[in-house]
Amino acid sequence: MPTSGSRLRVKREGDITQVEFVDRNILDEANIQQIGDEISDIIEADAGPKLLISFSNVDHLSSAALGTLITINNKVKNKGGKLRLANIDPQIYEVFKITKLDKLFQIHDSTERAMASFR
Amino acid sequence: MPVRTMHSPDPPQLDAATLLIPNRRDEIDRAQARLLSALERHGYNDSARFAVRLALEEALSNAFNHGHKNLPDHVPVRLEFSVGCGEVSLSIEDQGPGFQPEKVPDPTLDENLELPTGRGLLLIRAYMTRVEFSPRGNAVRMVYQPPGQVV
Numbered sequence: 001m002p003t004s005g006s007r008l009r010v011k012r013e014g015d016i017t018q019v020e021f022v023d024r025n026i027l028d029e030a031n032i033q034q035i036g037d038e039i040s041d042i043i044e045a046d047a048g049p050k051l052l053i054s055f056s057n058v059d060h061l062s063s064a065a066l067g068t069l070i071t072i073n074n075k076v077k078n079k080g081g082k083l084r085l086a087n088i089d090p091q092i093y094e095v096f097k098i099t100k101l102d103k104l105f106q107i108h109d110s111t112e113r114a115m116a117s118f119r
Numbered sequence: 120m121p122v123r124t125m126h127s128p129d130p131p132q133l134d135a136a137t138l139l140i141p142n143r144r145d146e147i148d149r150a151q152a153r154l155l156s157a158l159e160r161h162g163y164n165d166s167a168r169f170a171v172r173l174a175l176e177e178a179l180s181n182a183f184n185h186g187h188k189n190l191p192d193h194v195p196v197r198l199e200f201s202v203g204c205g206e207v208s209l210s211i212e213d214q215g216p217g218f219q220p221e222k223v224p225d226p227t228l229d230e231n232l233e234l235p236t237g238r239g240l241l242l243i244r245a246y247m248t249r250v251e252f253s254p255r256g257n258a259v260r261m262v263y264q265p266p267g268q269v270v
Contacts, residue, residue: 098241
């Protein structure tokens with residue numbers, strides 16, 4: 001469950017943090033900023049963060065959201081951690097392909113496969 | 120005999136509007152909802168609505184974040200749209216100094232892939248059928264035609 005006012009649902013499984021978005025549309029720049037801040041806090045709290053971001057609830061995202069994902073990716077890398085993306089709707093996956101960010105991120109089609117990839 | 124019955128809906132007319140949108144999320148959402156309703160009335164499918172919504176979001180974001188960078192939030196961006204059968208046309212004009220789209224770096228190059236900004240224009244061009252900028256660079260006209268109807 002999200003804590004009050006949070007834009008994320010966060011679940012911890014072993015040393016892996018799974019994050020889901022509360023919003024179906026990740027367009028509003030204030031919300032995107034908040035998402036970035038909340039995920040940055042998770043990364044900061046972990047020595048070698050293993051982070052799985054699930055897009056299972058997401059119908060729309062903008063280039064501003066992609067920018068935040070890139071910043072998150074850089075922060076995880078700087079801490080020697082691992083980032084995986086999963087459950088991306090085909091329409092949104094197309095956005096990753098157009099921007100060639102499918103090359104930058106490790107994207108899996110299910111939570112199970114993304115979880116297995118950490119091992 | 121006419122094919123249509125008394126209960127057949129009239130064929131949709133051209134839906135057109137001009138909206139002045141300040142930099143407030145509720146106003147942006149309202150403009151998007153109005154445009155998307157027009158697309159639904161004309162039977163545009165989910166992928167068409169996804170494409171048009173994304174292009175509008177990116178164009179408004181560029182207008183406010185770059186064009187209106189030094190202007191207060193209440194200064195509006197002008198959106199004109201028309202939705203007909205087979206074509207959606209959008210014009211977005213900001214009150215900023217304009218920019219040169221050809222000078223925007225290609226965000227898909229390896230050296231730019233980790234930059235967090237600069238993908239809006241790429242997405243607009245990918246999802247729209249035609250994209251034209253005004254000579255000053257403060258207005259963009261975008262046309263969407265569903266695949267198979269491109270002329």
